Amino acid sequence: MKKFTLVAVGLLFNIIAFGQQLALDKDKLFDFYQNQRYAEAAEYLKQNYGENTDDLKALTQMGYCFLMAGNNVEAEKYYLKANLLQSKSLPILFNLASINNRRGNTDKAKQYYGAIVEIDSNNFIVYKLLANLYNSNKDSLKRVYLLKANKLMPTDGDVAVDLAEVHALYQDYGKAYEVLNVAIKADNENFVLQRTKLPIANYLKKYDEVIVAGEALLKIGPDAAVIKDVAKAYYFTKKYDKAVALFTQLEKMQMQNENTLYFTTLCYRYLKNFKMAAMYAKKTIDEGISPNIPNYYALLGLAYEENQQYSMANAAYKKGLFFDTNPTLYYRLAILYDTKLKQIKTAKSYYKLYLKSKPNVRIDEQEIKFAKARIEQMDLTK
Template identity: 40%
Template sequence: MNTKFFLIFVSLLAVSSWAAAQSSTVSDRTLLEYYQAQKYVEAATYLKSVYKEPVSDPNALRNLAYTTQMAGKLVEAEAYYQRLFQLDTTKLSVLNSIAGINLRRGNLQKAQTYYLRIISVDSTNFYVLKQLADISSRNNDTTGYVKYLSKANAVNGDDADVASDLSNWYVNVKKYALAKAVLNKAITADPENVVLLQSLLRLVHAQSNWAETVKVGMKLLQLGDGTYPTALKLGQAYYKLKNYMCCLETLAGMEDIQQTETSFYYMALSYKALKNYPKSIVYFERAITEGISPAIPTYYGEMAGSYQEHKRFKKAVYSYEKGLQFEERPLLLYSLATLYDSDLKDKAKAVRYYKRYLGTNPPAVQQVYVDYTRSRISALGSRL
């Protein structure tokens, strides 16, 4: 028998203690089979068939609450837990379950209310402090977030997640000494924790401590962390230390999908420092391309269309041309041609842009525009 399920079964059911209090008896074997197979919906249905309402026995209610919660029937589960709480308002575990259910349902305010009731009695409950910090974060309540994280960290300074989150916040507000103190304690307890080392890397990088950035970055790589933030910080540190080849090796080692404007920029800077100007230019160009949104031509085209509708034709021409500087899209050329043709009555420029439009080999879905363009070139050409 799976030990985990056996313990759950024994601790949650406590069959021997409540069977006599009920009019019917639950089959231990049947319920255990449901639990082991994680068939919680069936288990809940089975329990309801045995426990006849009104159910008042705490153990029966507890089992119904747990099973319906595991079955995803959160409204029913909360109702059972509420009935349990009415029987004994000192049960913090029941309040915790109700809060957790509301958190799962996205009812942050209700969850927070229940967690606060627990904290008012048990002010050092680490789990609840973490949950309150999470709720504060989701509510964009920075004051509450830092308050509860700090309290949780004071209760358990070894917890990696809390230490990481708290130190990251300290780094964001440039309170580096506090960030270091939080990380020192947690890392002492778990020196190879990747989450903590990532936060330490963030700290030393923010402090421009390049030698330490390399040291921590290399340790992370050895632990298997080749993520973009780690590789980029390590590459930047190598560049700042004038170790250009290591910078290039680190950044070039990232997968293509990870490369960004910043990684290309530092590779370009490194090639430039090594006087490899052709490659430097290539990577500066890649940085520029990566830094420009592919939607910019669309934005300029839409803006030009608005100017055109507003009869501000010079502004429209300028916007179309700006869009074309980023990418020579067929519809931008077509729109500019029709602007010169219909609104500005500049036949020569209209023909020029109509021809440029055709030169892009427009897709089949633009055949109507292609046909119109050819007819206009023919008509306008005879008048030039």
């Protein structure tokens, strides 16, 4: 905020200096800036300087005002004119890159940042901003820019976190740990850095460190990611009761997953609480199975059925039922046995199972009516 204020004040002094030459109303400009009425300031400057001015300071001041007002189109217009007059001005290039980034034109933003690198190859900010233009941590250029930024300023927390995540993706856990350590030493109250370090420390088997740092973070407030990392550290140090307490806390927060339930199962097993171990083993299985799997098998079976591969359709529908008693699967089996396989007795049993599985009365109204009617017809033909 202080940096922004200094920039604004500096620009204001420049405008006032020009105002003396162009008879601008200095009080009016000061009021615009003080109250952050940048759109009005921009229009006022535009009226006085003129749209076709070739004055570099005038162009940059108008560009800045339009930029602050959120008018990226006008801001770019004036900064482009300024860039023609002074092509190697870092502030102009930074602003042009920022404008294009805001508008989603990342390729142009990269070009402007690239021009800055050519002028100043040791500019930390430009490497940090370039890295942010790459969304995927798998992108090799993102890694290159983060490495350069981190080398120039290893204490920057944002870059350290991003670079550590990239290192971790490539399983360079030692490098990730060291990058975070350096940044944490410079800012030991940066909780983002500390949270990022926990899973990496777990990978490196620094369990005691995870427990100490994690418990300190949990005193600040509950955090599902921290709870999971500390719980795992307790598990690996064979403090199963403490691990269970934390894994159970995740369940209360509805933040459990297949992995945390699996570790909970193991904890109960080592605690010789086999009843709870069995219960959590079932929870782990249920969590690992997507609720959409029966629908996928229904779709697969329908594709086989439409291709007249009836035995394969039958197998697909039944495989889906292995995961859940899905009404659609029962209905498809009933139709298959009724109309294609001509096994009326089996078809009737599946129609009944379909009705018992409580299909949606509103959505499946026609199917329900058909199933009931077909059962009645079958009863009449006995």
